[in-house]
Amino acid sequence: MNPLLKAEQAVLGAVLLDPGQLSHLEWLAPDHFYRPVHQALFAALRKLRSDGHPAVEGEGPVPLSWVTDAVAETGLQVRGLTASYAHLLVSACPRPAHAPVYGRMALEGAIHRTVAQHAIRLHQEARADALRGEVEGALHHADVLTGVLTDLARRWGTEPRPVAPATSRALDPPAFPPAQADRVAEDEEFLLAVLVERPGAMGEVVDWLRPGDFADPVHGQLYRCLGALHHRGEPIDRITLLWEAHRRGLLADGTLSEDRFAAICDGVGAGDAEWLGKRVMCSSLTRTAAASARTVRALAEDKVLAPGRLINHALHALGPLDEVRARWHTAHSRLASRVPSTDSPPSGPPAARVHAALTRSTPRPAPSPPGRLGPGPAPAVARPPSRNHG
Structure with a gap:
């Protein structure tokens, strides 16, 4: 038994029995039906109504021409519909007056089906963009999905707003081809090497690049350590990075090995941090788009989820992608507004923060025991002027 098929047959049968029910189904569109023959029939019924068919305005019993004309009009679009x-369809409708309820059932099935279709397209485009090193296609289809969700919410009669589900199923991260994963790992290692070797390089990416943008969790943890050193105004090199990683327990719990650390810090340290950061963030955006699409698709395939909750949960699933996109635009606007100048602008943390860090790093002399004065230089005495020189 297919409840969705029964609902589509019932709403069409209601309109065939009572053409006036079309006035209560203005929010229902032909593409909301699953079967193509049902789509064509509902479009034909709406066309007959707009053309002023006598059965629409007439009173009394519905003439047989309403059914025969609908079948003939549908036959111009698809084949297979017979009298x-x-x-x-007429016999499948228990009560013609219940047509709006049957229509909402058909719309509910259309919402689940439409959301799943657009989520699949977003996932496919995100994977394609990841291979091309682009983001435009994924961002476009994300906008399309958001627009579809907003339109479906209006048709369903609810307010579109992101709402987190009470319980969320943990999905495995999207898997990309090995060649793509290797390229992303190389970009991340190259960026970390540049940030370690180039003074002030962290100041070029710290405003918009986050640890979660790294595909490798170890790379993200090292970037977090670099961000902590930069925030405190402390110098950045391989020794300070190693010590920060040690303080955060990355060495003790086996997250970071000596060979892994050496491979990253011994890499080529010459490069443009902003350009490399954009490449890392590009892969982050496509991964986030693919993950959001898989979450939305899983929600849409849950047939027991009410349409209003499905729409709001899907909008919430697109939230991480909106956050990454905002930082992506920040990175591009910063690069566009950067003007070459002969004077090198100061980079890095503020001078006051650097001074405080250097103060913490400078050893202080041990205090003298109470009651004893340690040896020290004699106080300077002003030298009187010589009498031999006037």
Whole structure:
């Protein structure tokens, strides 16, 4: 038994029995039906109504021409609709006055189906962009999905707003081809090497690049350590980075090995941090888009989820992608507004923060025991002027 098929047959049968029910189904569109023959029949019924068919305005019993004309008009678009199937639709409707309820059932199925289709397209485009090193296609289809969710919410009669589900299923991260994963790992290692070797390089990416943008969790943890050193105004090199990683327990719990650390810090340290950061963030954006699409698709395939909750949960699933996109635009606007100048602007943390860090790093002399004065230089005495020189 297919409840969605029964609902589509019932709403079409209601309109065939009572053409006036079309006035209560303005929010229902032909593409909301699953079967193509049902789509064509509902479009034909709406066309007959707009053309002023006598059965729409007439009173009394509905003439047989309403059914025969609907079958003929539908036959211009698809094949397979017969008069016997039209009468089957009539017999499938228990109450013609319940047409709006049947229509909402068909719309509910259309919402689940449409959201799943657009989520699949977003996932496919995100994977394609990841291979091309682009983001435009994924961002475009994310906008399309958001627009579809907003339109479906309006048709369903609810307010579109992101709402987190009470319980969320943990999905495995999207898997990309090995060649793509290797390229992303190389970009991340190259960026970390540049940030370690180039003074002030962290100041070029720290405003918009986050640890979560790294595909490798170890790389993200090292970037977090670099960000902590930069925030405190302390110098950045391989020794300070190693010590920060040690303080955060990355060495003790086996997250970071000596060979892994050496491979990153011994890499080529010459490069443009902003350009490398954009490449890392590009892969982060496509991964986030693919993950959001898989979450939305899983929600849409849950047939027991109410349409309003599905729409709001899907909007919430797109939230991480909106956050990454905002930082992506920040990075591009910063690069566009950067003007070459002969004077090198100061980079890095503020001078006051650097001074405080250097003060913490400078050893202080041990205090003298109470009651004893340690040896020290004699106080300077002003030298009187010589009498031999006037």
